[in-house]
Amino acid sequence: MCLPHRPLGEDFGWLPIGSVGRRISLPNAIEGYGIIMQEQPVRDYFHNIWRTVYSILVGMRITLKYCFAKTVTLQYPDVAPALQPRYRGIHFFEIEKCIACDLCAKACPVDCIYIEKTGPRKIDKETNVAAGGLMTRYAIDYAKCMFCALCVDPCPTDCIHMGNLHDMSGYDRESMIVEFTELAKKGLQTPQPLWMQKDDDQLPDWAKTRKQEWVDFVHSKDKLSNDHKRRRQEMVKALDPKA
Numbered sequence: 392m393c394l395p396h397r398p399l400g401e402d403f404g405w406l407p408i409g410s411v412g413r414r415i416s417l418p419n420a421i422e423g424y425g426i427i428m429q430e431q432p433v434r435d436y437f438h439n440i441w442r443t444v445y446s447i448l449v450g451m452r453i454t455l456k457y458c459f460a461k462t463v464t465l466q467y468p469d470v471a472p473a474l475q476p477r478y479r480g481i482h483f484f485e486i487e488k489c490i491a492c493d494l495c496a497k498a499c500p501v502d503c504i505y506i507e508k509t510g511p512r513k514i515d516k517e518t519n520v521a522a523g524g525l526m527t528r529y530a531i532d533y534a535k536c537m538f539c540a541l542c543v544d545p546c547p548t549d550c551i552h553m554g555n556l557h558d559m560s561g562y563d564r565e566s567m568i569v570e571f572t573e574l575a576k577k578g579l580q581t582p583q584p585l586w587m588q589k590d591d592d593q594l595p596d597w598a599k600t601r602k603q604e605w606v607d608f609v610h611s612k613d614k615l616s617n618d619h620k621r622r623r624q625e626m627v628k629a630l631d632p633k634a
Contacts, residue, residue, distance in 0.1 A: 480557045481554050481569070482552065484571040485613075488514065489512070489529065489629070495546055498545045503536045510523055511523050519614045520625050552610060556582070575630060578626060579606070608622060
């Protein structure tokens with residue numbers, strides 16, 4: 392047993408002796424209980440080494456397990472990337488349901504969401520479509536976005552979602568800003584990667600399927616789910632009431 396080095400006669404505090412803790416002074420602890428203070432520098436040295444190595448092994452156990460595991464390479468883009476069900480990719484934005492309340496922009500920790508409107512908008516409970524002022528801009532700067540999904544939860548109309556698009560590349564910083572209002576004019580809810588904008592004949596089968604899913608609004612689950620034409624009309628109306 393090793394005790395802290397304190398001057399003799401100084402109150403030691405609580406000293407566990409067996410299973411009982413008593414408040415005694417250091418001389419009493421030595422004289423009354425026959426405790427001999429011995430230093431074992433060699434043993435302590437190797438004991439500290441063992442504790443350090445053991446802590447590293449415990450911390451690296453999972454890492455070492457995967458270091459010797461068989462690697463699996465996906466031949467992307469010929470083969471679709473393996474995405475988890477809760478993957479957080481480039482957003483899907485349903486502009487026809489957006490009421491421009493700015494809650495998503497206020498929740499964003501990096502201020503990468505930009506919203507502009509001509510007036511307040513209100514959701515119609517029967518059609519689940521927003522009406523009122525026009526959406527003049529809804530943009531997200533993906534050079535700043537950290538894909539935390541904090542913008543999704545506070546949305547009262549459930550119009551913004553984390554998508555399954557992982558590929559977002561461009562030639563400059565300006566191309567990292569996605570103007571969802573411009574996409575809505577084309578009938579799209581999410582941007583398409585540069586390489587997916589080619590003719591379908593030049594794309595692998597999985598890319599053709601995913602591209603068609605984006606066009607068919609398969610991720611929108613509401614009253615307009617089976618009426619693609621009506622949804623596109625409402626998307627344009629959110630930008631121009633004369634459309």
